Amino acid sequence: xxxxxxxxxxxxxxxxKGLPLGSGLGSSAASAAAAAVAVNEMFGKRLSVEDLVVxxxxxxxxxxGYHADNVAPSIMGGFVLIQSYEPxxxxxxxxxAEKELYFxxxxxxxEAPTKKMRAALPSEIGxxxxxxxxxxxxxxxxxxxxxDVVGLGKALSSDKIVExxxxxxxxxxxxxxxxxxxxxxxxxxxxxxxPTAVAVIxxxxxxxxxxxxxxxxxxxxxNLKASAKVLQLDRLGVRRILD
Amino acid sequence: xxxxxxxxxxxxxxxxKGLPLGSGLGSSAASAAAAAVAVNEMFGKRLSVEDLVVxxxxxxxxxxGYHADNVAPSIMGGFVLIQSYEPxxxxxxxxxAEKELYFxxxxxxxEAPTKKMRAALPSEIGxxxxxxxxxxxxxxxxxxxxxDVVGLGKALSSDKIVExxxxxxxxxxxxxxxxxxxxxxxxxxxxxxxPTAVAVIxxxxxxxxxxxxxxxxxxxxxNLKASAKVLQLDRLGVRRILD
Numbered sequence: 001x002x003x004x005x006x007x008x009x010x011x012x013x014x015x016x017k018g019l020p021l022g023s024g025l026g027s028s029a030a031s032a033a034a035a036a037v038a039v040n041e042m043f044g045k046r047l048s049v050e051d052l053v054v055x056x057x058x059x060x061x062x063x064x065g066y067h068a069d070n071v072a073p074s075i076m077g078g079f080v081l082i083q084s085y086e087p088x089x090x091x092x093x094x095x096x097a098e099k100e101l102y103f104x105x106x107x108x109x110x111e112a113p114t115k116k117m118r119a120a121l122p123s124e125i126g127x128x129x130x131x132x133x134x135x136x137x138x139x140x141x142x143x144x145x146x147x148d149v150v151g152l153g154k155a156l157s158s159d160k161i162v163e164x165x166x167x168x169x170x171x172x173x174x175x176x177x178x179x180x181x182x183x184x185x186x187x188x189x190x191x192x193x194x195p196t197a198v199a200v201i202x203x204x205x206x207x208x209x210x211x212x213x214x215x216x217x218x219x220x221x222x223n224l225k226a227s228a229k230v231l232q233l234d235r236l237g238v239r240r241i242l243d
Numbered sequence: 244x245x246x247x248x249x250x251x252x253x254x255x256x257x258x259x260k261g262l263p264l265g266s267g268l269g270s271s272a273a274s275a276a277a278a279a280v281a282v283n284e285m286f287g288k289r290l291s292v293e294d295l296v297v298x299x300x301x302x303x304x305x306x307x308g309y310h311a312d313n314v315a316p317s318i319m320g321g322f323v324l325i326q327s328y329e330p331x332x333x334x335x336x337x338x339x340a341e342k343e344l345y346f347x348x349x350x351x352x353x354e355a356p357t358k359k360m361r362a363a364l365p366s367e368i369g370x371x372x373x374x375x376x377x378x379x380x381x382x383x384x385x386x387x388x389x390x391d392v393v394g395l396g397k398a399l400s401s402d403k404i405v406e407x408x409x410x411x412x413x414x415x416x417x418x419x420x421x422x423x424x425x426x427x428x429x430x431x432x433x434x435x436x437x438p439t440a441v442a443v444i445x446x447x448x449x450x451x452x453x454x455x456x457x458x459x460x461x462x463x464x465x466n467l468k469a470s471a472k473v474l475q476l477d478r479l480g481v482r483r484i485l486d
Contacts, residue, residue, distance in 0.1 A: 046448060081381050083378050083381075083397075084375075091394070121370060124367040124369060124370070125368045127364060127365065130376070135325060135326050135327070136326070136379040138379040139324060139326045139386075141381040141382075142336060142384050143387060145384075146386045146388070156328075158327075161373070168377055
């Protein structure tokens with residue numbers, strides 16, 4: 001509201017959250033984005049997309065740290081690359097309209113606190129791993145822009161820095177990844193800080209089959225119950241759905 | 244020739260090298276690529292593009308280490324992302340045909356041995372710098388595929404890991420970069436292991452003006468004489484030019 005030059009009017013927002021908390025799906029960012037857009041809609045819609053990202057960043061900072069990884073795509077839809085923060089430079093990576101992309105999201109009943117998952121990250125990275133992950137980041141960007149779902153999955157699956165440190169903290173996740181790939185997923189990794197596992201595929205029904213294999217693997221290898229969703233890439237981001 | 248199943252026939256190649264040695268322009272790779280393609284042309288042209296990269300890699304390995312950074316684009320033209328070596332996975336990044344891209348290459352009379360330049364690299368990288376350079380790598384790939392020369396220059400100019408370690412070993416290079424940017428270049432960095440400075444621009448005549456400023460900066464800040472070339476992006480790679 002400060003950005004809209006509006007003094008507090010005692011605004012109260014009611015949020016219907018469709019995402020589980022602490023799942024690694026960026027639910028705090030989705031809420032921040034929804035609130036920013038709702039307030040903007042109410043008070044004259046004067047903020048630009050970039051303003052909305054900045055506003056959401058402020059809320060996100062309080063619960064999850066100052067990072068736009070989740071708020072930027074929540075606002076803008078699709079894939080967004082954050083090139084820098086000072087100044088904020090966002091690059092929209094358009095996935096081709098004619099291509100299909102589905103995410104298989106399997107969330108186990110297991111708490112993976114973001115703090116603990118962050119602490120698992122190394123502070124220093126060897127040059128070889130740095131070069132490797134940079135290559136995968138580049139390959140991921142190329143795959144998104146080309147609409148190459150196979151390449152996207154492969155790059156997503158090839159992290160040598162973050163995933164190997166976090167996987168041991170989520171019971172069964174390595175077996176889940178293996179099960180997803182064997183069932184035909186193009187790639188699989190940990191979503192955000194976990195514990196949700198995310199696999200990618202280009203059609204919905206295969207996605208549901210993959211989900212069943214992943215749920216089974218969480219149960220037999222991690223002794224964890226899990227639930228799945230198969231969701232299509234959202235290309236629009238946050239929007240007003242009721243008038 | 245082994246790949247072509249040809250036993251040695253005492254082949255002798257004569258190379259007309261159009262690039263200076265030890266300049267950071269990948270001249271050893273260009274020679275390796277030329278030799279591989281020449282031999283393939285002579286003996287039935289049976290090797291695929293990927294085979295030719297593998298053959299060139301073997302030669303390059305002997306003089307510069309096992310890396311495809313220079314041989315892959317020498318063979319394939321344009322921009323090439325190396326996703327992995329085992330197996331060799333190359334991603335062609337097509338710069339749009341309708342866009343123009345020029346490189347301003349300014350080589351000072353100064354020897355920057357590749358070995359010394361490599362030794363200047365850190366073996367460990369902090370997480371913040373790793374994330375930063377990954378973002379720039381992604382931004383670079385996006386800029387190439389979109390034909391966004393401004394974004395390409397910006398990403399090229401934003402290295403926080405390699406350039407800051409090598410720049411102090413090349414007298415005047417920081418002033419050269421500054422001069423290039425002030426003269427209108429979209430970006431500037433060290434080419435390969437140096438000492439050549441490379442700037443990017445989208446038209447040739449501005450390129451020549453930028454070159455003059457860079458040469459002047461090498462002289463006044465590094466006390467080095469330098470020569471410049473303004474070259475257009477080659478999209479074809481190595482090819483037979485005489486029948």
